[in-house]
Amino acid sequence: MRRLFLLSVFTARVFADPGSAVCSPCHAEIVERFSRSRMARTAAAESPGNWSLGSGAIGKSYITFLDNFLVQSPRSYFTATRSYGLSPGFPNAQTFRPVEEPCLQCHASGVQLVKGTQNQYPNPPFTQPGVTCQRCHGPAAHHSVNPAKLPPERRDNVCEQCHLTGAAKVTRAGRNPYDYQPGDRLGDFVSIFVSGAQTNATGHAEQLAESACKQGAGDRLWCVTCHDPHGGRKTNTCQGCHTPDRCHRGPQCESCHMPKAASKDAHVAFTNHRIGRPAPPPRPLRLFWNAPIPPRDLALAQPSIPRLERVEPKDAAVLTQLGQLYDQAGRGADAVRVYREALRLNPAEPTAAANLAIYEAQRGETAAAEASWQDVFARYPGLPGPGLNLAASQLRRGDRPAAIATLRRLLRFHPGHAQAREILNRLTR
Template identity: 35%
Template sequence: MRRSISSWRPLLLTVAILITLMAVIARAEQNPDAPCAKCHQQIYDSYERTPMARASGLAVDGVIPADFVHAPSGIHYRLFLKDDRAWLTYQRISDSSLRSLDGKQELLYYLGSGRRGRTYLFQQESYWFEIPVNWYAKKKTWDMAPNYLQAKEMPFTLPVDPGCLRCHASGVQPSLPGARNHFSAAPFAHGGIQCESCHGDASAHLAQNGRAPILNPDKLDAVRRDSICLQCHLEGEVSIPRAGHTLTTYQPGDNLFDHVAYFVHKQQGGMPGRATSQWEALLQSQCKRKSGDRLTCTTCHDPHNSSAPAERVSYYRSKCLTCHSGSAFATQHHPENPDCTSCHMPQQSTADIAHEQATDHRIPRVPDLTVKDAAAISKELTTINNQPATPREFGLAYAQIAQHGDQFAHSEALRFLKAAETSIDNGSPDPELHTQLGFLEQTSGDKIQAVREYEAALRDDPPNSTAAGDLAVLKIQSGDTVGAVRLWQSVFSHDPSQLAAGYDLAVTQCSLGDAVASHQTLTRLLQFSPDNLRVRQFLSAITDGSARCGSNR
């Protein structure tokens, strides 16, 4: 017998209570530092108000409403909270069905404290992505994600990277083979930067009610002390994981440079027009050069506290006067302006972060706001602070730059990586080295050697989507259509954000006369890239029969 609506009410109330409890539990799980408050209440309360503590969390707890039209693409974006769920909607009204767009996506987590910016994460089939729009706090505006300000199509496949997540969240999970943004569950366990990110594993400390020791960064030698901050505040132009390591293998107390090598161009002093990370800029300062290891991030920054805006000038001035304590500085040096940083750590415009600026940690005596001429910067790479690096690491660093068309970097990458390849121990897998060598050989025109390198990479790492996708291109060029299809299917099944591989797969399937398979591939492409005009046109042509798969192809 059908129940009346009133008879469902107790069940609906129970479900509502359950959903509310689940939300409360989820919020609690985002804050595992609560046990620390038992003994460190004042520090805990202060830290909870810092940007680091609020660097990520549940989307419903961090919604910044958006309602704007992106002019170049004509898409109307809205971000809002409804029924305790966060949503993004996107819409383009057009006379052409191929250009019309109307969709929505539930948002699950946010990244960014909101002090400088914020974005949000969503998932499709356990693949996690950032939304295509960002909040830029300094200009108090919503706009497209960096590098997409003038995009004519909505970029919907911006993969979440574990290396980026670890600087915004805690308990970052390892991604599954084949795609860096594919996770078996949520990509991170706890929102914000938690105590263990700097103080290490606290389980024994908590189990013994604080009697067991816990990592105190101030007790470490300088490089390990500094590494705790540098794991997030050092970028360089290129960072290369050491063999057998990644940034995610780093743990507080380690030497960060045992895990990652950081590279910059030689003679890159001055303003290079990119967002130089704080530490590499600080290394150029006279303050650091004269103070040596005594000067570190926490000399000026209290990681447990953020000064209120009204207190920042006096707070940072007091830090400067710790060393510059003479009366000339304290009373006579620009008494009309107590803000030392306004002259000696000015905000610099950067060319690679949209709507953003970076504080100049070079601490120049006389501010130089000019952008350094790119021609004056050496093309040679060097490691930050002259840390040692192997030929493999130099080669991989140059290979990253070579992908942007730099011929000097291309030749240097080949030279270093070929030398590194000859020294690989028998049986030691190095798929990244082989993948990059394959790309370099391919762009040099040596397709036979490129095939060998890609095949070596795939023997070491079968889900390697980069090697498989590039090898598929070489196979289709050589007439091995079946081999190319097999590789593209592997790539697109492991990583659907590889849109080029998916599209090439659909075209080849159609050319082989398999319209059904091509239709399925294109449909899945639109699930991950709904505004892809080329895919839409091809799918429409197959649907209406104007693309006769297998005919004249």
């Protein structure tokens, strides 16, 4: 699933988020209270060029610059065991993962992605660590949006921008998720598909939607019924709608109806928000919001050749995904055709360029192939395939120093890459 939205290159609308300070002359109490909340403290500068993500209630992950790329460290801190361990989702401790995943979209504000890339940032990469007032109230320059006064779908969207991932998240054609502002409809920027599995932190919105309580209460019940968005939780929230004689089992309603699960993964919801419902078996993907499913987005969320072939018009993301399926099916001529078309629409598309180069090399167009791998590897050192192909091509034409430099760079990002290490050892013995 990951590659689907990772490899669609978008440009960020950079607006320097001035942070909460600009609101303090008039809203000092809220600014002070919010500054102590987990959301405000969910990222912090540890040392120059080095930040932690997470308030530490559950744990912390670390990001730092490697060359000019922002990477996530393979080691995270886990508060429950007070120890360091492998970051969730990492295959081993010998890999730095370029921050291509939108960690910063949820953990920082005023993110300044370099135009036309999805993994290069200036230093510092964001103007404000953590969640700021503007993320829920809109840019300071405009009239502040009060989420509670928005129509229910747009109101809920404010929290869903960071508390809903679902089973697949697909950027809408021609859209950029960084452009969403409170008051907009989130579904105009991303299609979020759910399957009932609710396996991540962002399961809160999904679980709540599934609960018998939410289904009974409708739009009256939302996150802010129980949570103070400026920090802390409200008490006796159930009693606002249920009289105590509704259930005679005790006053601590949540302890039974919203049990906590023990989990080490920072991105698994702890408190079950499916009030009054047992866990369901997984179901086919459907859109989280009650809206028609865009066929393009479903085809990207659940890729298959027939589904992708039916999509019109085909953009670079659709064509690249289709090319990979043609590759797997051994349909080389079709793959070449759609990769070329993808690159015509988006010359910066890395997967199409790197895979097309494999076919070029097979046809003997080695110079063109090497130039493509060189270009993709320069922009995406986190993709080991283009790096290995580049080194092999450099070796074939006898340029040992270039191959050694390529492998050394690959190993900076993947210190544990056995194949690259082995070839480098042979070359430098």
